[in-house]
Amino acid sequence: MLVVLDDASGSPAVVLHREFTVVKEDLGSVLFRLANAVGSHLHGALPLNRAVIRLAGTAGRPRPIDDNGRVRLQTEGAVALACREHVVDVRLEPGKQLVDWIPGKALADLDAEAVALVDAASLAPQKGVRERYAVAAAAALAGFSAPAL
Numbered sequence: 001m002l003v004v005l006d007d008a009s010g011s012p013a014v015v016l017h018r019e020f021t022v023v024k025e026d027l028g029s030v031l032f033r034l035a036n037a038v039g040s041h042l043h044g045a046l047p048l049n050r051a052v053i054r055l056a057g058t059a060g061r062p063r064p065i066d067d068n069g070r071v072r073l074q075t076e077g078a079v080a081l082a083c084r085e086h087v088v089d090v091r092l093e094p095g096k097q098l099v100d101w102i103p104g105k106a107l108a109d110l111d112a113e114a115v116a117l118v119d120a121a122s123l124a125p126q127k128g129v130r131e132r133y134a135v136a137a138a139a140a141l142a143g144f145s146a147p148a149l
Contacts, residue, residue, distance in 0.1 A: 002038060003136040004045050005117070007144055014121035016045045017133060031074060035082040042086040050146060051083035054139035055094045089149055095135075098142035114138035 004016035018041050022030045042048065056072055076092060083090045099107045114137035115130070123133045 001132045001136040002041055003118075003133060003140050004042075004048065005137065005140040005144075012117060012141060012144065014117055014123065014137070016041065017121070017123050017136075019129065019132070027071065027074070031078040034075065035078040038079050039082040039085050042083060046086060048087045050089040050091065050143045051087040052098070052139040052143035052146065053080055053083070053090070053092045054098065054135055055092055089146075091143070091146060093139075093142075095138065098139060101142050101145040101147060110138050110141060111135075114141055117141070 002016070002018040002020070003014060005012045006015045007013075018037075020034055020037050022033060042051070053076060055076060080090055080092055095107050095111075099105050099110055102110065111134060114134040117137050118130055118133045123130070
């Protein structure tokens with residue numbers, strides 16, 4: 001999911017959102033197509049100050065990296081590279097690190113704000129899709145408070 005927020009009005013608002021799907025083909029082609037799609041949408045949304053990618057969590061316990069985990073890591077890397085082509089400040093953080101950028105805010109509060117933004121923009125009433133948009137929106141919200149590089 002890709003969510004771009006703008007806070008020029010004083011209140012964050014969704015200005016771009018996209019859900020990416022891929023056809024089943026070799027992993028290299030999938031990653032290439034995904035990176036191109038993300039890059040294309042970001043290019044159309046320029047200028048952007050920062051891109052924040054919320055890394056998938058591990059529920060607080062280490063586990064070996066299986067094929068699904070490996071693909072997730074490769075996907076996050078491909079998206080980060082696509083973002084970096086268009087935005088200088090690219091951050092990759094798990095949700096628990098994102099709230100460190102916002103003093104006094106809990107992850108549940110950040111996620112609730114993101115759900116409210118998604119609902120206000122009428123992005124996705126379907127369960128599951130709505131939550132995935134909210135994860136991306138929470139990362140974008142945290143990006144407004146990220147410390148300078």
